[in-house]
Amino acid sequence: MREKNSKWFILLVLATVWGSSFILMKKGLDGGMNPYQLGAYRILFTSVFLLVIAGKELFKIEKKKMKYIIIAGLLGNFFPIFLFAIxxxxxxxxxxxxxxxxxxxxTLxxxxxxxxxxxxxxxIYGLLLGIIGCLMLVYAGASGNPSKNYWFALLVIIATWCYAANINMVKKYLFDVSPIGITVGNFAFLLIPALLILSFTGYDFQTIQNTTDGFGISNDLHPLVYVAILGIVGTGLANIYFYKLIQMSSPIFASNVTYxxxxxxxxxxVIFNEGVTLLQVLGTVIILFGVYITNRK
Structure with a gap:
């Protein structure tokens, strides 16, 4: 019973943290970063934080597991981080x-x-409902913002395939590696490509984009502050607990966090005035209903 309660608690905390990560990405992009800088700095902050607090965990990972650690880093973090940012x-x-x-x-x-x-x-019925809901979301977004290119929504779909492959792989091949070991291993490897990306894109640390939040209050925080929170809390700590959740439950239950x-x-x-239409709400309900049907016993 205690483990059952723990997994639900972790699920709710992860949903809150990751649900907040999208607005943090928006803050970074609004502050003058391009998506490649945002993704690279996110990985950089996460990597440094994890290596400082738990770098020794790297030496506890068996060599035969390292290839899965690297693949998990790419599928579960590297590709999705940049796909979502773009x-x-x-x-x-x-x-x-x-x-x-x-x-x-x-994942299923x-x-x-x-x-x-x-x-x-x-x-299968749940999957079809999910596709219908997805198309409604894209149509609603494209209609309300004709200047935007909603084909970019396909990048998010690709990211979900990456997540799904990673969840199944971790459950099968990394079940006996500590969650913090998996996470540190992921980002120790990703640190190098992140630094390479930053070296080509650059970023002016003095750039501060003055924006206002949803309440009309001036926002003078440097965009890197938002990305640091995103990297340390929304990526580093959250990934540790997500891998723990995969190991203590099932791939399908762990992926429920996205509901x-x-x-x-x-x-x-709504708080930051991005705007939500009735069609978007309906599309969301259809997707979640499809996911519910898919996972109903």
Missing amino acids: AQTQISSSISSTLNSFTPLN IIGSVFFGLTFKKKQ LIPVVATIWS
Whole structure:
């Protein structure tokens, strides 16, 4: 019973943290960063933080596990971090977070095809509902913001496939590696490509973009402050507990966190005046209902 309560508690905390990450990305982008700088700094802050607090965990990982650690770093962090950052230059936080709800569906599909998970008829219906909801979201976003390119929503879908593959792989091949060991290993490897990206893109540390929040209050915080919070809390600490959740539950349960993320992200979108339409709400409900059907016992 205690473990059951713990996994639900971790799920809710992760939903709150990751649901808030979309608005932090928006703050970084609004502050003058391009998506490649945002992603690279996010990895940089995460890597330095993890190596300082738990660098010794690297020496506890068996050599034969390192290839899976590297793959997990790429699928679970590197590619999605940049895909989400690029996508959010064209789509809103609420839509980006809702499309992320495809992760459980994709986890099921990849798990069924490559990892032996059972696939039931009702789960196909759930998948179809999810696709319908996704199309509604993209249409609503494109209609309300004709100047934006909503084909960028496909980048979020690709990111959910990366997440789904990573969840199944971690459950099968890294079940006996500590969650903090997996996370430190991921970002120790990703530090090098992040520094290379920064060396080509650059960033002026003196640049401060004065913006206003949803309450009309001037915002003078440097955009790197938001990215630091995103990297340390939303990526470093959150990944440790997410890997713990995968190990103590199942791939499908762990991916359930994406059901709750849109709720938190949409609240932030309303606060910061991104705007949410009725069609977007309806599309969100359809996606979540599809996910519910897919995971109903």
